[in-house]
Amino acid sequence: MDGEFRSLVDMLEAAQDEFTIKAAMKRFAQSCGYERFAYLQKEGAQIKTSNTYPKPWERIYLSADYSNIDPVVTQAKRKGDIFCWTADDWKPRGSSELRRFRDASIEHGIRCGVTIPVEGSYGTSMMLTFASSERQVDLPVAFDSKRAVQLVMMIHYRLKMVGGKTTVNPKQALSPREMDCLIWAAKGKSTLTTANLVGIAFRTVQHHLDKARGKLGAESVPQLVAIAKDRGLLPPS
Structure with a gap:
């Protein structure tokens, strides 16, 4: 498990597009015993998702606003920590809409899974789910909460970074390490502090900046941060 996670971290850092991110996540999900993954970001009524769920199910889910009744989303808001779930536990209690949701979910191969919820800034909620068509899949012991949250944040920022690159000239696209140093600079961290946080030499941080x-x-780091913010390259502070 440690080797698979380390490999995933490396692949995500090197990913230059969403296709590569999905391929890396799909491989990791399968190594954990799951068939699919889904990353979902919810901010008010707005939903963004990157997943390997069946396309027909994705269209149904989004068009029917199923995130409002999805028991996984509801539980994620309540628990705030990694949890396992199964569609067999979703009791409709007379609600035809919830029954349709449960039956359609199982029909499209989303029957059980594990979900990692993370609260973002400005009321944004994020969640990463690994799902299977089986009735139950045991969660790997090594998949602890700290590592799970780390994974969600990596996917969140990586998707944001590759999305931001479409707005700039390819020759201006920043490398993953340059983005790391830039993000810490935008948070007001000094070059020395960033070196300690990222785990590289002081001069290497300066080189990346x-x-x-x-x-x-940009003629200075403050101007660099301002340009990056203007182009949407940085996550919300």
């Missing part, structure tokens, strides 16, 4: 300044045409 200099490269980023050159790519975005």
Whole structure:
């Protein structure tokens, strides 16, 4: 499990598009005994998702606003920590809408799974789910809460980064390490502090920031941060 997780971290950091992110996540899900994965970000009524669920189910889910009655989403809001679930436990209690949701979920191969909820900034909620068509899949022992949250945040920022790159010239696209240093600089961290946080040398941090300044045409780090924010390259603070 440790090797698979380490490999996933490396693949996510190197990913340059959503297709590669999905491929890495699908491989990791299967190594854990699950068939599919789904990342969902909810901010008010707005939903963003990246998943390997069947396309017909994705269309049904989004068009019917099923996130409002999805028991997994409801439980994620209540628990705030990694949890396992199974559609067999969803009792409709006379609600035809919930019954239709449960039956359609099972029909499309989403019967049991594990979900990792994380609260983001400005009321944003994020959740990562690994799902299977089986009645039950045992959660790998090594998949602890700390590592799970780390994974959700990596996917969140990686998807945001590859999405942001579509707005700039390919020659201006920042490398994963340049983005790491830029994000910490945007948070007000010094070069020395960033070096300690990222686990690289002081001069290496400065090198990455200099490269980023050159790519975005900034004369200083504050200007670099301002340009990056203007282009939507940075996550909300």
